[in-house]
Amino acid sequence: MFSSLAIQAATPLYLTGEESIRLTAFNSATGVTLALRGRFLPARVSPVEQEPVIGPFSHELVPTTNRAASVRTEPLGEGWLLDWSVVAIAGAPAIGQCYAMVEVVRGNKNAIQALSVLGNGYVTINKRLGGPDVGWMDFLDGGGALRSIAGATPGAGAEISETVPTGARWELLAGVWTLTTSATVANRTPRIQLDDGTTQYYNASSQGVQAAGVSAIYAFGQGLGFQAIGADSRSIISVPTNLRMGAGHRWRTQTGLIQAGDQYSAIQYLVREWIEGA
């Protein structure tokens, strides 16, 4: 039988009893529960104590869905952290939606000091994060979560504006909208603009105009060219390839000669999303 009496720390995962293990999660998916599980071998600190046995531990964390940090800190006592893992036991987060970080920290209430990071990365129902042999994954690594989003339908005469949520990073892949123009005579020119929340850094126009009393469908996407509205009332606009937009950035329309009765509708777009972890 393995004796833990007076042995030297065999791994760097020896805890003095003043340290705790901390799970931090940044999550956007609904209904997620994470479990931090592992095995711990308590130290035998006195000859009169019974030989300690390896015990499992399991601590659950229900992270918020707003991509802000959710934390659970648990003391384990004095001994050896033999192994650990984090897995989603409820919900169905995709890669890019639930990022977990496991650390050794000192203290477990106020004034917690992080001592070391044991591992970090995205977790799903099937993809665990675990150690001691851990695969590290940064916030912006991987293919991201593919999300098809129904945008807000603006009021009449207003423009489309979609904002990258706090804590998220987007790559805008493709999208569509419909513009129905009122009877007021004017040649509208829909443009797509990307901005940082204030200042635009991309501005592309549909190659042509949309007259009064017409309903037309506009598509945009990476790698596309431009196409003016044809007989089928469809138009194409290009957006940059591999451009990642930070939290607070927007994609929106700015329509030359838009009229008060013009209406944007049926807004749907596809993004890759990561947790920014900022």
Next chain:
Amino acid sequence: MVQCRTCGATYEPVLPDGMEYYHACPPLSFPELKDALDQGAVQLTPAQQKQLDAAKARDAAGAPKDGVPSQADIVLGSFVVERPDRRDENVVPARTRGDEPGIKAIGKGDPVPL
């Protein structure tokens, strides 16, 4: 489905995939900006005002032809001016871990259920 009290946009707060949707009001469109300026509800920045004055001077020097927008309208349509009382449901980034951050801007209040 809900409707924003500030901008009138309609949206689903929870998308079909279960993800939360955080609405943020768009900047004023061209006709909205014209109305807001007429009503004194917004002010242009000094730089924008200078640009607009120059465009009006060009219009005064030579009236636009029929069907051609005025220089002032073209310039005004290029401005990005945020609407008064804009709502932004995105959360304020937490300064410390474990905080429960509020939304960035309440606007005219919670949206109206439709």
